Amino acid sequence: xxxxxxxxxxxxxxxxxxxxxxxxxxxxxxxxxxxxxxxxxxxxxxxxxxxxxxxxxxxxxxxxxxxxxxxxxxxxxxxxxxxxxxxxxxxxxxxxxxxxxxxxxxxxxxxxxxxxxxxxxxxxxxxxxxxxxxxxxxxxxxxxxxxxxxxxxxxxxxxxxxxxxxxxxxxxxxxxxxxxxxxxxxxxxxxxxxxxxxxxxxxxxxxxxxxxxxxxxxxxxxxxxxxxxxxxxxxxxxxxxxxxxxxxxxxxxxxxxxxxxxxxxxxxxxxxxxxxxxxxxxxxxxxxxxxxxxxxxxxxxxxxxxxxxxxxxxxxxxxxxxxxxxxxxxxxxxxxxxxxxxxxxxxxxxxxxxxxxxxxxxxxxxxxxxxxxxxxxxxxxxxxxxxxxxxxxxxxxxxxxxxxxx
Amino acid sequence: xxxxxxxxxxxxxxxxxxxxxxxxxxxxxxxxxxxxxxxxxxxxxxxxxxxxxxxxxxxxxxxxxxxxxxxxxxxxxxxxxxxxxxxxxxxxxxxxxxxxxxxxxxxxxxxxxxxxxxxxxxxxxxxxxxxxxxxxxxxxxxxxxxxxxxxxxxxxxxxxxxxxxxxxxxxxxxxxxxxxxxxxxxxxxxxxxxxxxxxxxxxxxxxxxxxxxxxxxxxxxxxxxxxxxxxxxxxxxxxxxxxxxxxxxxxxxxxxxxxxxxxxxxxxxxxxx
Numbered sequence: 001x002x003x004x005x006x007x008x009x010x011x012x013x014x015x016x017x018x019x020x021x022x023x024x025x026x027x028x029x030x031x032x033x034x035x036x037x038x039x040x041x042x043x044x045x046x047x048x049x050x051x052x053x054x055x056x057x058x059x060x061x062x063x064x065x066x067x068x069x070x071x072x073x074x075x076x077x078x079x080x081x082x083x084x085x086x087x088x089x090x091x092x093x094x095x096x097x098x099x100x101x102x103x104x105x106x107x108x109x110x111x112x113x114x115x116x117x118x119x120x121x122x123x124x125x126x127x128x129x130x131x132x133x134x135x136x137x138x139x140x141x142x143x144x145x146x147x148x149x150x151x152x153x154x155x156x157x158x159x160x161x162x163x164x165x166x167x168x169x170x171x172x173x174x175x176x177x178x179x180x181x182x183x184x185x186x187x188x189x190x191x192x193x194x195x196x197x198x199x200x201x202x203x204x205x206x207x208x209x210x211x212x213x214x215x216x217x218x219x220x221x222x223x224x225x226x227x228x229x230x231x232x233x234x235x236x237x238x239x240x241x242x243x244x245x246x247x248x249x250x251x252x253x254x255x256x257x258x259x260x261x262x263x264x265x266x267x268x269x270x271x272x273x274x275x276x277x278x279x280x281x282x283x284x285x286x287x288x289x290x291x292x293x294x295x296x297x298x299x300x301x302x303x304x305x306x307x308x309x310x311x312x313x314x315x316x317x318x319x320x321x322x323x324x325x326x327x328x329x330x331x332x333x334x335x336x337x338x339x340x341x342x343x344x345x346x347x348x349x350x351x352x353x354x355x356x357x358x359x360x361x362x363x364x365x366x367x368x369x370x371x372x373x374x375x376x377x378x379x380x381x382x383x384x385x386x387x388x389x390x391x392x393x394x395x396x397x398x399x400x401x402x403x404x405x406x
Numbered sequence: 407x408x409x410x411x412x413x414x415x416x417x418x419x420x421x422x423x424x425x426x427x428x429x430x431x432x433x434x435x436x437x438x439x440x441x442x443x444x445x446x447x448x449x450x451x452x453x454x455x456x457x458x459x460x461x462x463x464x465x466x467x468x469x470x471x472x473x474x475x476x477x478x479x480x481x482x483x484x485x486x487x488x489x490x491x492x493x494x495x496x497x498x499x500x501x502x503x504x505x506x507x508x509x510x511x512x513x514x515x516x517x518x519x520x521x522x523x524x525x526x527x528x529x530x531x532x533x534x535x536x537x538x539x540x541x542x543x544x545x546x547x548x549x550x551x552x553x554x555x556x557x558x559x560x561x562x563x564x565x566x567x568x569x570x571x572x573x574x575x576x577x578x579x580x581x582x583x584x585x586x587x588x589x590x591x592x593x594x595x596x597x598x599x600x601x602x603x604x605x606x607x608x609x610x611x612x613x614x615x616x617x618x619x620x621x622x623x624x625x626x627x628x629x630x631x632x633x634x635x636x637x638x639x640x641x642x643x644x645x646x647x648x649x650x651x652x653x654x655x656x657x658x659x660x661x662x663x664x665x666x667x668x669x670x671x672x673x674x675x676x677x678x679x
Contacts, residue, residue, distance in 0.1 A: 030560060031563050034565055180462075187467075191591065293536070300514060305510075306461040
């Protein structure tokens, strides 16, 4: 009985207004409202359409390379000496991260809507690369907005996007990172709304984006749940994923929300530490407000201005977070914790040396927390960590910290 | 009758179109906003629209974005903007003033607290770019409680049934966004604007002001033939920024903005005759 009630709670969000509890909604200028309504109508129609689902599944299987493995990191688990740790290998997807699950889906929507031009914002460049990739395959014109600061940090991904035929636009306003790239993408969309599809890369933005990006990313959790049952005969005791905007985390968590015994940990970027204010952890240290079309937890000052954030990983360097995470925090279903820059960096090196898997710095935050969590658990227990992306793009950042120049 | 309704009624009797300048509060400096407001009135402003600076002004083009950045850099906050309105009211109790900004600073202050503070300083209306009718009811309750107008945007993309929904919640006037794009963009289609303004009139008796692509006397004159109000923003912000960039003083900058507004006023009035 009570489990039925709980099921309804998770199935009921977002509501018709795009709300997850108090969070979410559509806080955008009037010019975009009609486009959002059109997108929602098309999405609702296609998500119930067997042919569209078949197309999507085919792309996920043969283009992305799904299902991604659920790999037991035995040496790493043994070294930590606690729970068994399994890695959901989203790093093995085409383009090297979970982002492509969503861009494949949204690009199919764009094609069905007859939009010939796609735009995207990107922080670490993974979403930009995933968008440029699918745009190349479908022959769509592609423009990617990227903060000037991130262009320096992620030069490799910038070049990848250019090779794929995308136009990368350097954003020099504000803090010159992901949030400013999103502002600029919104400005482009409002100007070219008739022929342009905005492929948002995370579970933020105005409704219906947090819903549809979640739905496209849920393939991660659906697979992980089935793989866990098939490989171990049981469900995991805990899930761990990093949270910037929160798309890889919601993708892993959502299919497990009704499994009450499965604990969940969303790991925010602690930067130099919460006490320093140099971090990107709105769920841990922020307050609710409106940014980029949705009501959610934000890093903001006493005047309601959005604060600059800091994280070693460009993909987590964002002052907001998806509204469903804000709701899951408030209802207590997911625990939101932090890992600092140095902890993430140690986990990066540790997994690389012990398992021969080089994780993205974003995913390294999840690994750092999983390490602490596993140590407090028993070898009879198991954790699934979302290894959301591979670390090749971060080699320059890591080398620089080690004092090595190429 | 609200100060805004009264002003439009008075203008209708005089067969004049409202000229509504937009400037960013705190740009080029906090001390210059109130003198600028007075000079704008002397040069033909009927209603003043003060931009509340925000860190992420998503609807603004580059010119006004930079205005927001300058204002934030010198420490302008929503509370300080309200103080500017109070100071303006000391010597001008007739010119309506509205704030245009983004949801978050107002929400962070608290809708009720904002409404009380804004009413106390003599503010007339609020326009929040990113609060569409779907999200407006909680703030509208507070604005109505203190008798303040809520100004809504209607866009070129707004379908008829939405215009009706907006009209049901709007007061003061309706702000028609004359183009798909950000503030200061340059592709105004006056025939299209006239058609859309007429569509709004099917649903509302409120005056309609047009903004977003109007930058000089010629475009203001064209639009003033179909609308009750004309909003000019980026052109003024740009005029001030140019003076400062060329080494001019803030006083010279605000004089330049006021001078430009005066020219636009002349252009509009010559159309009426």
